[in-house]
Amino acid sequence: MMNKHYAEEFAQKGYTIINSLFSNEEVIQLKQEALTIVNKIDDIDNSGVFLGLTSRSQLFKQAAANQELVNALKEIIGSYVVFMNDKLVFKNSTKNFGSPWHQDYPYWQGSHKYSVWIALDDATKENGCLQVVPGSHLFGEKNHGADSSDGLGFVNRLHQEDIDKDLVIDLPAKQGDAIIFHDLLYHASYPNISGADRWALISTYKDGTQEDPEYKWASAAFIVSEA
Numbered sequence: 001m002m003n004k005h006y007a008e009e010f011a012q013k014g015y016t017i018i019n020s021l022f023s024n025e026e027v028i029q030l031k032q033e034a035l036t037i038v039n040k041i042d043d044i045d046n047s048g049v050f051l052g053l054t055s056r057s058q059l060f061k062q063a064a065a066n067q068e069l070v071n072a073l074k075e076i077i078g079s080y081v082v083f084m085n086d087k088l089v090f091k092n093s094t095k096n097f098g099s100p101w102h103q104d105y106p107y108w109q110g111s112h113k114y115s116v117w118i119a120l121d122d123a124t125k126e127n128g129c130l131q132v133v134p135g136s137h138l139f140g141e142k143n144h145g146a147d148s149s150d151g152l153g154f155v156n157r158l159h160q161e162d163i164d165k166d167l168v169i170d171l172p173a174k175q176g177d178a179i180i181f182h183d184l185l186y187h188a189s190y191p192n193i194s195g196a197d198r199w200a201l202i203s204t205y206k207d208g209t210q211e212d213p214e215y216k217w218a219s220a221a222f223i224v225s226e227a
């Protein structure tokens, strides 16, 4: 049941939150499934980002089409919603760096995309919750030429001087909460200084009526709502 006007908040701030989209039991299952998938892969890079859960797992495919999530996305995007791809962003005692400030748009280009950041662990300032600049989705596409030579991925990074610290807010989240955000929203995460896991699943969607370039990494894209 829709208990919140997601579209209004999203239009204003560039993000909106669905609390407890998944129960703790569902999240534990997802995390276990993710662990099984990741453990089978030998060449995981240093970024702590792993693409393509849905293409490997029915459980993740079901999660991507979760009805409450799709209803919220329809409010924001319109009636034709396409899932594009998902990724695991796992921070832990070794992958403990904060994700740098960026917009997602430089990665995707084309039509605007809508990502859903789902907490697979409680996320706090100490273990690396998200930080955002509310309303920055209205600032347009910014230059992402900041240095990214540290080998930690995230090749598109905003310049530090583009982030007005007074406007930044933290988005702590409970396990199972979902944060839907616009691909122009400035976002980053804190370093994980806790020594414990802070895993998140990020699923990306688009308006199916929009033409786009061919995305090789979205080969498992599927329609989650057509009407």
Ligand SMILES: O=C(O)CCC(=O)C(=O)O
Residues within 6 Å of the ligand: 049, 089, 098, 099, 104, 187, 188, 189, 200, 202
């Ligand atoms: O969970 C995080 O650290 C943010 C990751 C992120 O923004 C991304 O992978 O695009």
